Amino acid sequence: MFGQLHVMENEPLDVLRERSLPCCGFDRRAFLKCALASGAALGLSETACSAAATPLQAGQQKQDDSRFVVEAKFYQKQANLKIKCKLCPRECNVGDRERGYCGVRENRGGTYYTLVHSRVCAAHVDPIEKKPLFHYMPGTLAFSLATAGCNVNCKFCQNWDISQSRPEQIPADYAPPQRIVDLAKQYSCPTIAYTYSEPVVFSEFLMDTADAGHEAGLRSIVVSNGYMQEEALKAAYGKMDAVKIDLKAFTESYYSKVVTGQLKPVLDSLVTLKKMGKWTEIVYLVVPTLNDSDAEFTGLAQWVKANLGADVPLHFTQYHPEYLLKNLPITPVPTLERAKAIADAEGLHYVYIGNVPGHPAQNTYCPQCKKLLVERVGFTASQMLIRQNSCPFCHHPIPGIWHA
Amino acid sequence: MNRINIDSRREFLKKALAGAALFRANGEAAALASTEQGAKLAKSKVVVARDGLLRGTGSTPGSSVDSGRMLALLDRAMQALFDRDRSIEAWRMLVRPGELVGLKVNTLGGRGISSNLQLVAAICERLHEAGIKAGDIVVWDRDTEEMEHAGFRVVEGGDRVQCFGTDRVDYEQDLVSYGSVGSRLSRILTQRSNVLINVPVLKDHDGAGVTIGLKNMYGVIHNPNKYHPNGCNPYVADLNMLSEIRTRMRLTVCDATTAMYDGGPAYKPETSWKDNALMVAQDAVALDYTGWQTIERKRAEHGLKTLEAEDRAPRYIATAADQEHRLGTNDPRKISIVEV
Numbered sequence: 187m188f189g190q191l192h193v194m195e196n197e198p199l200d201v202l203r204e205r206s207l208p209c210c211g212f213d214r215r216a217f218l219k220c221a222l223a224s225g226a227a228l229g230l231s232e233t234a235c236s237a238a239a240t241p242l243q244a245g246q247q248k249q250d251d252s253r254f255v256v257e258a259k260f261y262q263k264q265a266n267l268k269i270k271c272k273l274c275p276r277e278c279n280v281g282d283r284e285r286g287y288c289g290v291r292e293n294r295g296g297t298y299y300t301l302v303h304s305r306v307c308a309a310h311v312d313p314i315e316k317k318p319l320f321h322y323m324p325g326t327l328a329f330s331l332a333t334a335g336c337n338v339n340c341k342f343c344q345n346w347d348i349s350q351s352r353p354e355q356i357p358a359d360y361a362p363p364q365r366i367v368d369l370a371k372q373y374s375c376p377t378i379a380y381t382y383s384e385p386v387v388f389s390e391f392l393m394d395t396a397d398a399g400h401e402a403g404l405r406s407i408v409v410s411n412g413y414m415q416e417e418a419l420k421a422a423y424g425k426m427d428a429v430k431i432d433l434k435a436f437t438e439s440y441y442s443k444v445v446t447g448q449l450k451p452v453l454d455s456l457v458t459l460k461k462m463g464k465w466t467e468i469v470y471l472v473v474p475t476l477n478d479s480d481a482e483f484t485g486l487a488q489w490v491k492a493n494l495g496a497d498v499p500l501h502f503t504q505y506h507p508e509y510l511l512k513n514l515p516i517t518p519v520p521t522l523e524r525a526k527a528i529a530d531a532e533g534l535h536y537v538y539i540g541n542v543p544g545h546p547a548q549n550t551y552c553p554q555c556k557k558l559l560v561e562r563v564g565f566t567a568s569q570m571l572i573r574q575n576s577c578p579f580c581h582h583p584i585p586g587i588w589h590a
Numbered sequence: 591m592n593r594i595n596i597d598s599r600r601e602f603l604k605k606a607l608a609g610a611a612l613f614r615a616n617g618e619a620a621a622l623a624s625t626e627q628g629a630k631l632a633k634s635k636v637v638v639a640r641d642g643l644l645r646g647t648g649s650t651p652g653s654s655v656d657s658g659r660m661l662a663l664l665d666r667a668m669q670a671l672f673d674r675d676r677s678i679e680a681w682r683m684l685v686r687p688g689e690l691v692g693l694k695v696n697t698l699g700g701r702g703i704s705s706n707l708q709l710v711a712a713i714c715e716r717l718h719e720a721g722i723k724a725g726d727i728v729v730w731d732r733d734t735e736e737m738e739h740a741g742f743r744v745v746e747g748g749d750r751v752q753c754f755g756t757d758r759v760d761y762e763q764d765l766v767s768y769g770s771v772g773s774r775l776s777r778i779l780t781q782r783s784n785v786l787i788n789v790p791v792l793k794d795h796d797g798a799g800v801t802i803g804l805k806n807m808y809g810v811i812h813n814p815n816k817y818h819p820n821g822c823n824p825y826v827a828d829l830n831m832l833s834e835i836r837t838r839m840r841l842t843v844c845d846a847t848t849a850m851y852d853g854g855p856a857y858k859p860e861t862s863w864k865d866n867a868l869m870v871a872q873d874a875v876a877l878d879y880t881g882w883q884t885i886e887r888k889r890a891e892h893g894l895k896t897l898e899a900e901d902r903a904p905r906y907i908a909t910a911a912d913q914e915h916r917l918g919t920n921d922p923r924k925i926s927i928v929e930v
Contacts, residue, residue, distance in 0.1 A: 266796075266853055267853075267856070268796060276819075278818075279796070279797070281795075281796035281797065281854070281855060281856065282856035283698060283699075283855060283856035284796075284797075284818075284855065284856075285815050286815065287815055287816065287818060287819065288815065289813060289815035289816070339771065339816055346772075350772075350813055350816065351812060351813065352812065352813070352815070354733075354757065355760075355761070355812055443770075446770075446816075446819075509765070509772065510765070510767060510772045
């Protein structure tokens with residue numbers, strides 16, 4: 187079914203654990219590149235397999251393939267055949283025959299269309315820990331998928347070859363919601379994950395797939411930048427069972443210069459998700475010299491505690507040079523430990539360190555008795571002691587969705 | 591492929607500053623010579639060639655352009671631009687036998703407002719006469735299907751003029767960057783041409799203000815959507831700074847046979863007019879500035895606000911001319927408009 191296999195996440199591969207779809211075929215070049223990247227992963231350097239997103243072969247995609255084109259849900263019609271997109275805070279004003287910043291939504295004669303409904307360019311069976319979601323059904327698998335496109339342009343993006351491409355530029359397959367549900371069940375995945383690129387831009391497909399999944403008893407989770415308008419967020423992510431938000435920094439200047447977005451709407455989204463009662467975890471990719479000051483870590487932790495509560499998991503993850511930001515080193519582990527220490531001191535209960543295999547801060551501990559509750563090796567939950575949503579030792583409640 | 595990262599740009603700036611310091615150290619005489627030389631610099635020439643009978647007697651409005659008159663119009667423009675009595679001499683100043691020449695057309699507007707077929711044919715004819723093999727000429731845009739909708743016939747292979755979109759050969763794998771956005775370049779640009787002739791159209795653009803020559807380079811990259819914020823400023827200028835574009839760009843032949851003063855970039859017949867003109871220049875910034883003024887005049891004729899008043903003046907043109915980019919001039923005192 188899938189012409190190319192994409193196995194990317196903002197986190198490293200665990201080639202021992204993850205399962206490729208057998209119907210996904212590598213060409214030789216992609217295989218070799220991916221094998222090299224996987225080798226690096228085995229050597230614990232944890233490099234994502236960005237090489238897997240080999241661009242299309244000439245003529246593979248047709249720009250106006252009607253199977254993928256569905257009228258967008260979040261926009262307003264304007265005079266002179268223009269539209270205003272209401273999906274994300276960017277609010278693109280798009281003229282006839284033009285596309286929004288995301289590159290996957292197009293104005294055709296005054297009607298705005300998504301070009302990526304059911305247009306799956308990446309699909310994989312991942313451990314849920316790879317998202318990462320640490321307080322959501324540990325040890326289970328997620329049928330993970332993406333389309334092309336993104337509404338920001340992070341200079342460190344590990345999946346830029348799909349996120350920063352137009353849909354017709356990368357291989358994709360027609361995979362409507364029911365097909366996704368069938369595949370998820372076939373591969374024993376209790377969850378469908380919308381991830382890899384930026385699910386904000388394929389909201390319509392996400393919503394339809396989540397509905398189909400729920401009818402079949404499958405959950406849905408999303409890995410997102412949270413850069414979304416409130417109405418769209420409520421409509422789309424209201425259908426999710428859990429959400430992971432990449433909070434990329436705690437300053438507007440970083441969002442402006444490195445992300446090409448804004449911080450405040452993301453913070454607003456986090457608050458909205460909290461009000462909606464969605465299980466939410468936050469990832470903060472620590473980029474040396476750009477967002478790693480004590481003041482930022484402190485401000486972040488204080489804001490999370492004040493606005494979301496002390497129980498929201500916060501993951502500080504290690505940056506690896508990629509895309510347009512290759513001139514900085516991998517985040518030193520002591521920097522991540524400093525971030526965690528600050529967040530711990532501010533009173534957050536579940537602060538993790540990510541992308542550092544074997545680090546004890548990738549485990550879950552009881553905030554009251556400090557005993558180990560969930561032990562993780564790579565993306566595998568090797569020990570899971572939480573019972574009835576509580577610590578088995580002191581019975582302190584441990585927030586999350588722990589069991590199916 | 592060139593990759594301009596933060597470090598290399600910083601190095602470049604340091605070297606440039608060092609060069610400036612050295613210049614000062616050489617004393618006042620050198621500075622005076624430079625000023626004198628600057629005063630003698632020729633203006634950027636923009637030729638506007640017009641033929642009111644380009645479409646015949648006008649008895650059938652909207653009828654196609656006469657290919658013979660188009661060829662003659664192009665000849666007049668090139669002779670004026672290069673101060674030559676014969677157009678072939680002008681073309682021989684521009685290209686050499688053995689070179690691979692790409693004609694970057696604009697086909698977003700379909701049959702209504704895309705690079706004129708007769709104009710493209712005329713350029714190819716003159717290139718061929720100047721010694722370029724037909725098979726070494728490629729007419730291209732981003733998408734083959736769009737080109738077909740605009741009336742181009744696809745040709746791949748053989749010894750005829752080639753004609754197809756980037757979708758047939760893909761973009762380069764590697765990223766190039768000037769400024770804040772990285773892009774993959776069309777392999778037609780990088781692998782199929784070492785000379786670039788830009789053949790844009792003259793039209794209004796809802797976001798950028800106008801789209802003429804500089805912005806036509808958006809069709810060279812895989813992610814033009816990332817270059818549209820802030821009225822495409824500074825993105826248009828940054829894109830044209832890429833060495834892969836700059837080193838190939840030799841001429842802009844703007845098709846103003848049909849132009850559009852409002853409602854672009856998609857074709858709107860109600861706001862287009864038959865200008866029956868070509869604008870030709872080697873200074874792409876001067877040409878864009880001149881084209882912008884043409885559109886403003888037409889807007890005024892129709893009682894429309896200026897683009898500035900609509901808060902969509904094409905500021906990228908000034909950016910392209912600024913001290914960082916220096917892609918040409920937008921100073922009307924330094925532009926010589928020659929009407930023929």
